[in-house]
Amino acid sequence: MPRPVLGERTLKLLSGSCYLPHPEKEETGGEDAHFVCEDAQAIGVADGVGGWADVGVNAGLFARELMSHSVKAIQEEPKGSFEPARVLEKAHSCTKAKGSSTACIIGLTEKGLHAINLGDSGFVVVRDGSTIFRSPVQQHGFNFTYQLESGSGADLPSSGQVFLIPVAAGDVIIAGTDGLFDNLYNSEVTAVVVHAVRTGLEPQATAQKIAALARQRALDKNRQTPFSTAAQDAGFRYYGGKLDDVTVVVSYITSSIKV
Numbered sequence: 001m002p003r004p005v006l007g008e009r010t011l012k013l014l015s016g017s018c019y020l021p022h023p024e025k026e027e028t029g030g031e032d033a034h035f036v037c038e039d040a041q042a043i044g045v046a047d048g049v050g051g052w053a054d055v056g057v058n059a060g061l062f063a064r065e066l067m068s069h070s071v072k073a074i075q076e077e078p079k080g081s082f083e084p085a086r087v088l089e090k091a092h093s094c095t096k097a098k099g100s101s102t103a104c105i106i107g108l109t110e111k112g113l114h115a116i117n118l119g120d121s122g123f124v125v126v127r128d129g130s131t132i133f134r135s136p137v138q139q140h141g142f143n144f145t146y147q148l149e150s151g152s153g154a155d156l157p158s159s160g161q162v163f164l165i166p167v168a169a170g171d172v173i174i175a176g177t178d179g180l181f182d183n184l185y186n187s188e189v190t191a192v193v194v195h196a197v198r199t200g201l202e203p204q205a206t207a208q209k210i211a212a213l214a215r216q217r218a219l220d221k222n223r224q225t226p227f228s229t230a231a232q233d234a235g236f237r238y239y240g241g242k243l244d245d246v247t248v249v250v251s252y253i254t255s256s257i258k259v
Contacts, residue, residue, distance in 0.1 A: 021245050033063035
């Protein structure tokens with residue numbers, strides 16, 4: 001897939017990731033999954049729905065298979081084309097594991113960031129120290145997210161929201177599962193990004209810093225978090241963070257002279 005060209009300069013994604021499984025799920029690898037596909041300039045995250053554990057199913061297997069098929073579908077896209085909705089549709093149709101998960105797939109194209117998001121994983125775009133975009137959460141009710149499932153028992157890929165966002169060199173994309181977004185406010189994520197860029201950290205080190213802060217907040221019973229705010233709004237008495245798998249993928253948008 002040719003890289004997007006802006007005049008005589010080429011934009012590209014430099015990506016790194018960090019995954020911290022829930023401490024009680026480390027032996028089974030947790031229930032999140034993600035990919036970084038440098039060749040196709042694409043990233044993705046998925047969060048297996050933990051409720052399946054009640055019936056003896058590890059939804060992480062579904063999430064990992066969905067992301068694996070997403071990479072294959074991206075590699076099969078027509079040259080010069082990237083349709084995230086088509087990629088997710090194809091990946092979902094090939095995924096046979098039991099379970100369900102959210103999905104977020106993002107690619108850099110000639111027109112900008114092209115993405116699809118289904119559920120409560122998602123991404124933000126940071127420019128010059130401000131969040132210029134945040135993908136909305138899709139849920140049927142509090143803590144009941146949109147989710148893909150093998151077969152036809154849940155939401156369909158066509159329910160995902162598709163976005164096309166103009167981007168520029170210097171922008172930073174942070175994709176993650178709800179283990180990130182339930183525990184950190186946008187301003188906290190942005191503050192880490194600003195400091196990381198200023199001190200010259202690579203994307204992977206930035207992802208590790210964001211994930212570590214999200215885990216720290218998840219264990220803090222005395223601090224208001226996005227999850228506790230949402231719980232209180234839904235009528236629950238809840239305070240503090242929410243311990244969960246945490247996946248963070250950070251991509252720096254850079255530009256280089258087209259040769």
